[in-house]
Amino acid sequence: MNLHKEINKRKTFAIISHPDAGKTTLTEKLLLYSGAIHIAGAVKSNKIKKTATSDFMEIEKQRGISVATSVLSFNYKGHIINLLDTPGHKDFAEDTYRTLTAVDSVILVIDSVKGVEEQTKKLMEVCRLRNYPVIIFINKMDREGKSPIELLDELEKNLDINVRPLSWPVGMGSSFKGVYNIYKNTFNFFKSNKTQIEDEIKIFKGLDDPEIDEAIGPDAGILREEIELVDSIYDNFNMEDYLSGILAPVFFGSAVNNFGIKELLETFVEIAPKPLARETTNGQIEPHNEKFSGFVFKIHANLDPRHRDRIAFFRVCSGKFERNKFYHHVRLGRDIKFPNPANFMAQDKSIVEDAFPGDVIGLYDSGIFKIGDTLTEGDSFMYKGIPRFSPEHFCEIINTDPFKSKQLEKGLMQLTDEGLAQLFIQNPGNRKVIGVVGPLQFDVIKYRLLNEFGASCNFSPIDAYKAVWIKYKKIEDIKDLTDLRSHNLYTDKNNNMVFIPNTKYILQLAKDKSPEAQFLMSVEHNDQTLDMEAS
Numbered sequence: 355m356n357l358h359k360e361i362n363k364r365k366t367f368a369i370i371s372h373p374d375a376g377k378t379t380l381t382e383k384l385l386l387y388s389g390a391i392h393i394a395g396a397v398k399s400n401k402i403k404k405t406a407t408s409d410f411m412e413i414e415k416q417r418g419i420s421v422a423t424s425v426l427s428f429n430y431k432g433h434i435i436n437l438l439d440t441p442g443h444k445d446f447a448e449d450t451y452r453t454l455t456a457v458d459s460v461i462l463v464i465d466s467v468k469g470v471e472e473q474t475k476k477l478m479e480v481c482r483l484r485n486y487p488v489i490i491f492i493n494k495m496d497r498e499g500k501s502p503i504e505l506l507d508e509l510e511k512n513l514d515i516n517v518r519p520l521s522w523p524v525g526m527g528s529s530f531k532g533v534y535n536i537y538k539n540t541f542n543f544f545k546s547n548k549t550q551i552e553d554e555i556k557i558f559k560g561l562d563d564p565e566i567d568e569a570i571g572p573d574a575g576i577l578r579e580e581i582e583l584v585d586s587i588y589d590n591f592n593m594e595d596y597l598s599g600i601l602a603p604v605f606f607g608s609a610v611n612n613f614g615i616k617e618l619l620e621t622f623v624e625i626a627p628k629p630l631a632r633e634t635t636n637g638q639i640e641p642h643n644e645k646f647s648g649f650v651f652k653i654h655a656n657l658d659p660r661h662r663d664r665i666a667f668f669r670v671c672s673g674k675f676e677r678n679k680f681y682h683h684v685r686l687g688r689d690i691k692f693p694n695p696a697n698f699m700a701q702d703k704s705i706v707e708d709a710f711p712g713d714v715i716g717l718y719d720s721g722i723f724k725i726g727d728t729l730t731e732g733d734s735f736m737y738k739g740i741p742r743f744s745p746e747h748f749c750e751i752i753n754t755d756p757f758k759s760k761q762l763e764k765g766l767m768q769l770t771d772e773g774l775a776q777l778f779i780q781n782p783g784n785r786k787v788i789g790v791v792g793p794l795q796f797d798v799i800k801y802r803l804l805n806e807f808g809a810s811c812n813f814s815p816i817d818a819y820k821a822v823w824i825k826y827k828k829i830e831d832i833k834d835l836t837d838l839r840s841h842n843l844y845t846d847k848n849n850n851m852v853f854i855p856n857t858k859y860i861l862q863l864a865k866d867k868s869p870e871a872q873f874l875m876s877v878e879h880n881d882q883t884l885d886m887e888a889s
């Protein structure tokens with residue numbers, strides 16, 4: 355059957371890492387191997403350099419670049435691979451979490467010198483929540499880093515996942531000789547070469563093969579000892595454990611030197627899952643369900659301020675999407691067709707006629723989409739699992755141009771639809787508060803309000819610990835909040851009650867006084883609650 359065949363061809367994944375570990379470099383090298391691009395340097399980093407934290411033009415430039423590289427689709431040995439890019443900067447972490455809802459597996463890049471870093475831990479927590487299969491690539495083996503055993507220990511301890519090295523490095527830094535593939539008994543000789551793409555690989559009969567001594571010299575003895583140790587510490591690689599997110603295979607390499615990339619890519623296409631079933635308000639929907647459905651996980655504004663349209667990034671989850679066919683927009687209860695859906699083959703956006711589960715398409719959006727919106731072939735379920743977390747920084751919005759209140763209102767609505775920030779309106783009261791994950795987003799919002807909507811405003815920081823969503827059965831359950839803490843009560847854009855306490859202590863007091871109510875640190879975009887209690 356055609357649909358099955360199309361599904362089986364596809365792999366949709368993201369590369370995640372702490373900034374600077376080598377995500378951009380690895381992305382580029384994967385594209386080089388697949389033949390999707392031919393020259394190095396074609397993929398620009400979409401990270402915002404540390405020096406440019408308040409350089410608006412830089413933010414705009416970066417935004418432009420990240421539209422172009424948000425999704426990269428390429429073919430490799432009969433597979434269609436959709437690689438979803440995630441912003442490296444931690445202030446845009448929420449964008450990354452949302453993008454992760456649209457993939458089926460991830461490759462995690464670790465810097466061999468730095469080991470597991472802060473952002474790595476946070477990203478992995480999100481992957482663990484969803485049990486994504488993870489492949490780990492330990493990068494920068496050409497530098498003097500931590501010992502491989504130390505790195506593996508660190509991964510297991512900090513990331514709550516079992517690991518299994520599938521290859522093993524010989525030496526590191528200036529004495530790095532290459533990598534032995536434990537399962538295939540091959541040795542990949544390291545060459546510091548930024549332009550070559552073919553590895554020099556030698557096949558052996560097994561670890562006892564005397565030709566290994568000839569090939570790598572005195573290090574052969576150490577290699578045998580270390581692999582024996584690895585085999586005794588780590589269980590054999592087990593596909594089922596990998597697919598359920600319990601066990602991560604580990605590879606060593608050097609992205610900038612094109613080293614170890616081929617091995618990684620070949621293993622990826624061999625073991626990474628095809629498009630998976632996803633949870634909806636109506637139970638799980640399988641990709642081979644004949645009826646088309648999917649959801650919006652990201653919205654990007656047009657860079658040209660004269661054009662208000664935006665691109666909604668849409669993950670196809672079941673059935674077949676066809677251009678110009680009417681689909682049901684569940685939240686709006688309307689049927690809509692899309693004459694110009696875009697795909698992202700090797701960076702050139704072009705119109706697609708059809709798309710299959712696992713694919714990501716760009717839908718031109720005149721303001722009809724919010725993150726989490728579902729399209730179906732008539733059914734009215736919604737996809738679940740797109741999180742909205744409590745922001746970390748809060749500011750009251752002060753309108754500085756009373757003649758432009760309408761523009762400000764409109765701008766705030768649009769930017770919050772995109773998920774750039776969350777808007778909370780005091781209730782009772784009318785104070786408008788914007789909450790963001792990282793302070794850099796305040797700069798972006800201010801700049802975009804002025805440039806795209808002609809609205810100017812100031813942000814006045816408020817004393818706030820977190821935004822906590824309140825769920826309750828009877829209004830008496832939250833009497834303490836409504837009677838004594840009403841000045842800390844707000845509503846979000848979907849009219850949910852939100853409590854914004856000044857301190858953690860006040861949050862605890864309020865929780866103690868309202869034991870029947872739920873205090874939640876995150877909700878879903880379509881308002882399904884997630885099980886993350888506020889603390």
Ligand code: G4P
Binds near residue numbers: 378401495607608
């Ligand atoms: P990111 O997207 O994860 O933030 O990292 P990116 O690929 O931009 O890589 C960060 C830096 O690490 C870059 O250097 C890159 O060249 C370097 N790098 C990537 N892979 C390797 C590797 O295998 N070995 C070594 N030694 N370095 C590696 P940069 O100086 O920040 O930028 P550039 O001027 O080299 O582009």
